[in-house]
Amino acid sequence: MTILASTNEPKAANDYVGSDSTPLLSVRDLKVHFPLKRGFIVQREVARVRAVDGISFDIRPGETLGLVGESGSGKTTAAKAVIQLNKPGSGSVKFEGQELVGLSTAAMRPIRRKMGMVFQDPYGSLNPRLRAGDIVGEPLKVHGLAGSRDDYRRQVASLLSTVGLSPAMSERYPNEFSGGQRQRLGVARAIAAKPSLLILDEAVSALDVSIQAQILNLLQDLQEQYNLAYLFIAHDLSVVRHISHRVAVMYLGRIVETADSKDLYEQPIHPYTQALLSAVPTPNPIHERSRERIILRGDLPSPLAPPAGCGFSTRCPIATTACSATDPDLRTLAPNKQAACLLADGYGSA
Amino acid sequence: MVRHEYASYMTADSTINSPPLLQVRDLRTSFNTAEGKITAVGGVSFDVRHGETLGLVGESGCGKSVSALSIMRLVPNPPRIIESGEILFEGIDLLKISDSEMQSIRGAGIGMIFQEPMSSLNPVLTIGRQITEPLGVHLGLTGAAAENRAAELLEMVGIADSRRRLSDYPHQMSGGQRQRVMIAIALSCEPKLLIADEATTALDVTIQAQILELMKNLTTQFGTALMIITHNLGIIARYADRLNVMYAGKIRESGTAEQVYLNPGHPYTVGLLNSVPRLDRPASDRLDPIEGEIPDPANLPTGCAFRPRCRWATPGCEESEPALEQLGGRQMVACFESASVSDSVEIAHQ
Numbered sequence: 001m002t003i004l005a006s007t008n009e010p011k012a013a014n015d016y017v018g019s020d021s022t023p024l025l026s027v028r029d030l031k032v033h034f035p036l037k038r039g040f041i042v043q044r045e046v047a048r049v050r051a052v053d054g055i056s057f058d059i060r061p062g063e064t065l066g067l068v069g070e071s072g073s074g075k076t077t078a079a080k081a082v083i084q085l086n087k088p089g090s091g092s093v094k095f096e097g098q099e100l101v102g103l104s105t106a107a108m109r110p111i112r113r114k115m116g117m118v119f120q121d122p123y124g125s126l127n128p129r130l131r132a133g134d135i136v137g138e139p140l141k142v143h144g145l146a147g148s149r150d151d152y153r154r155q156v157a158s159l160l161s162t163v164g165l166s167p168a169m170s171e172r173y174p175n176e177f178s179g180g181q182r183q184r185l186g187v188a189r190a191i192a193a194k195p196s197l198l199i200l201d202e203a204v205s206a207l208d209v210s211i212q213a214q215i216l217n218l219l220q221d222l223q224e225q226y227n228l229a230y231l232f233i234a235h236d237l238s239v240v241r242h243i244s245h246r247v248a249v250m251y252l253g254r255i256v257e258t259a260d261s262k263d264l265y266e267q268p269i270h271p272y273t274q275a276l277l278s279a280v281p282t283p284n285p286i287h288e289r290s291r292e293r294i295i296l297r298g299d300l301p302s303p304l305a306p307p308a309g310c311g312f313s314t315r316c317p318i319a320t321t322a323c324s325a326t327d328p329d330l331r332t333l334a335p336n337k338q339a340a341c342l343l344a345d346g347y348g349s350a
Numbered sequence: 351m352v353r354h355e356y357a358s359y360m361t362a363d364s365t366i367n368s369p370p371l372l373q374v375r376d377l378r379t380s381f382n383t384a385e386g387k388i389t390a391v392g393g394v395s396f397d398v399r400h401g402e403t404l405g406l407v408g409e410s411g412c413g414k415s416v417s418a419l420s421i422m423r424l425v426p427n428p429p430r431i432i433e434s435g436e437i438l439f440e441g442i443d444l445l446k447i448s449d450s451e452m453q454s455i456r457g458a459g460i461g462m463i464f465q466e467p468m469s470s471l472n473p474v475l476t477i478g479r480q481i482t483e484p485l486g487v488h489l490g491l492t493g494a495a496a497e498n499r500a501a502e503l504l505e506m507v508g509i510a511d512s513r514r515r516l517s518d519y520p521h522q523m524s525g526g527q528r529q530r531v532m533i534a535i536a537l538s539c540e541p542k543l544l545i546a547d548e549a550t551t552a553l554d555v556t557i558q559a560q561i562l563e564l565m566k567n568l569t570t571q572f573g574t575a576l577m578i579i580t581h582n583l584g585i586i587a588r589y590a591d592r593l594n595v596m597y598a599g600k601i602r603e604s605g606t607a608e609q610v611y612l613n614p615g616h617p618y619t620v621g622l623l624n625s626v627p628r629l630d631r632p633a634s635d636r637l638d639p640i641e642g643e644i645p646d647p648a649n650l651p652t653g654c655a656f657r658p659r660c661r662w663a664t665p666g667c668e669e670s671e672p673a674l675e676q677l678g679g680r681q682m683v684a685c686f687e688s689a690s691v692s693d694s695v696e697i698a699h700q
Contacts, residue, residue: 070554178643208409208581213625213639220636235554242627242637265629279559281584282630283623285607288588295563296556299524 023058023094024229025082025197030055030091032074032081036304049303051077053253054091056330061196062223064230066244066261068237068276072300074253075233079199082231083115084108095197113143116190120202122182126174132185133170136160139192155192163188163218180211184218191222197229205234216243237280241265246336249273252303252311255330259337269339272312310342318343369441370397371542371575372421372460377435379413379420382428385648390416392599393435395674398543403569403576405590405607407583409622411644413599414579418545422462423452440542458488461536461574463529463565465548471520471528477504478516481535488539503534507564526557533565540572547579562589583626587611595619598645598655601674605681615683615692617660654685662687 032052037043052074059065067075080086082093084100093100095111103111119125126135137146137156146152157167163184174182183203190198200219204212220243222228234240240247241261248258249272257270268274271294278294296315301307307314309324316323322342330340331347341347379391391413398404406414419425421437423444437444439459444452456462464470472480481500485491491499497516504512507530520528529549536544546565550558566589569576578590586593587607595603595616603616614620621640627633642659645651651658653668660667666686674682677692685691 070556180643208644209583209622209625210409210640211643213637214641216627217637217639237555238627238629241629241633262633265633275556277629279555280629281582281588282628283583283587283611283626284628284630285587285611287630288584293559293563295559299526299557300554 022060024061024063024096025059025231026092026094027058027078027082028056028092028094030078030081030093031089032077032086033089047304050253050306051303052081052088055248055250055253055255057248057255057258059197059229059231061229062227063246064223064232064244066240066247067231067233067250068235068240068247069250070235070300072252072303073250074303075250076201077253078250079117079201079231079233083112083117083199110143113139113193114195115197115199116193116195117199117201118183118186118190118203120205122179122186122206123174125186126182128174130173131170132160132165132172132174132177135174135185136170136188136192139189143193145193159188159192162191162222164214178211180207180214183207183211183215187215187218187222191226191228194226195228197231199231199233201233202235203232204239205236212239219243237265237276238282249276252301252306254311254340255338256312256341257339258330263334263337269333269337269344270312270341271316271318271343273339275317310340368400370399371440372398373436373438374417374421375436375438377417377420377437378433379416379425380431380433382431383648387431388647389599389650390647391420394596394599394601396594396601396604398575398577400542401569401573401575402591403566403578403589405586405593406577406579406596407581407586407593407622408596409581409644411598411647412596414596415547417596418462418547418577418579422456422460422545424462454488457484457536457541458539459541460543460545461539461541462545462547463532463536463549465551468520468525468528470532473520475519476516477518477520477523477531481516481531481538484535484538499538500534503538504531506537506568507531507534508560509534525553526560529553529557529561530564533561533568537568537572537574541574543575543577544569545577545579548581549578550585551580551582583611583622595622598647598650600655600684601682602656602684603681604674609681613680613692614695615677615681615688616656616685617662617687617691618656620691620695621659662691 030052031054034049034051035045036047036049038046055078057065069075077086081088088101091101100111133156136159137152140146140152140155146155156170160167160170165181165184177185204215207215223230232240232243244261247261247264248255251272257273268277275294275296281288294317298315301314309327313319313323326342328340328342330338332338333344333346375395377391377394380387380389394417408414416425420432432445439455478497478500481503482496485496485499500516501513504515509515509527509530550561553561562585578586580586590607592606593610594601595618597618603610603619610619614623624638625640627637640659645655654671657663657667672684672686674684677683677688
């Protein structure tokens, strides 16, 4: 423990994965805490939910960062804090070099143009009273991007065909579309204002596998065509591996491991990443029946009362007494590879 | 044609001599809706043998849940109409017996676990009350004897401090624990068949792995047959001995997991397997999805229902619907082109 403490110095700001080229989005030590209040007239804070508890990552132009973790790990809260829908408690979010934390709503508006968002529920995220064309065209109106009515119609038609829908469908209402088509509408709306970053929050999770594959291909095409960067949030590890260049694994509001996609899936370092990967069943009966699975004990601890020391220590198959005493920070263990585990090879000397 | 369909099915099963536990024969379930009669299950025949695990796999709307609910006679009537078919459970036709006779089979003969662990438990009754209820109804256990058995059952599904937890309400438990309670209730009267309808879909992957291992271990221990209904091809690959692939209300392919996954003969099965990103294979650049969307059940295509999305479709597929037939001494496939589908997939493997 003393050895660890001596190496536990604050890191230089550029000591993060992916810092070798100018990042489009740069998040540093982001914290979002929600106070839990009691009392009727005089409210006092009785506890604090540490939904996101100090995360850092970069996304470069045209790159996909996959953010994985189980429900309650803070993925969605982190994404909302990036686009300033949640006000972060502390930390820094820099987009194209500009600091977003502390900006007013009015100052945020032109920046939101460059950040699109696609949500999970293709049924709840589209206004049922607007026609498809108006849903897709709304960002054009809000940001004043259409010169004339004709220009507006032309842009809407071209957006619809970009996502694989017929421009003739612009007169229809959302209830006339299938789940997959609605998600295409959601993507068309998100790219309408020509953003450079898309935040995709479980955007393919609710879709059937055949439709999911169509949307994943569409997202890859759009990325190539427009050099879009993606923050891709999902709990399905096989989908994340397919679409991501780099992956960050979250547990209890922290990033516990981040690496290039290939490295993370081939040589996971953190025991939580290992357990997550081993829990995913693959459609191959021979492979499935021959491999051992790591079955974690218990549930995710409450973020209201996280365990002492390492947050994963209560469920970790290899935890030692040191793990419940020391809370490990994320350290660079190899080029482009970081993990927060006391027992990882080379962690103490990193 | 129907006779032929299951006559050939029986030949495929002729290696097993003991009569199957459950025999479903040409089950057809339809609903009366505003748009007219919709056929959810359009003539399905399959067996579940003693102690085996059968998978029922398909995308939303394929009829897999309605098949299970029809077996349990839990589809509300009206609007349901079971038009024809036989559901023989230990030789008794479940469609011909009275409601009270059916009541004694539910729970004692066939147990069922549903998707939502939140809504399938009664929120205003204690866990203990909900486990002891079937014990009283089916086994005549009451008072202290029932309570002891309930505590044993909770212990068996891995809930610590089981006697004290009997007085807890469902909201005091996590999603995974609630699903454990559901398993305890479903197995409390030692049924011969357990139907798990998307039982782990709403859970996180690490919890999903816990619950599936538990379900598999307990059913093996009790010699209970298990019917797993899911859209997740990986779960079936790991746990099922045999599987039925459903599309648009019918079984399109059926066989052992090895046969169907390693050498699929139906274009839909091939499409499903190609649509999912796979952790057991090197990362691919692009997925190969099934084009188009599932057909409207009120307006199914003529001939083979998969035809509009099928790469192998010929004009003959429009004229008549293929029956399930044995493919080269292996699994059953309902496709006119199954031989060439199977051959081309073999080439792709090499």
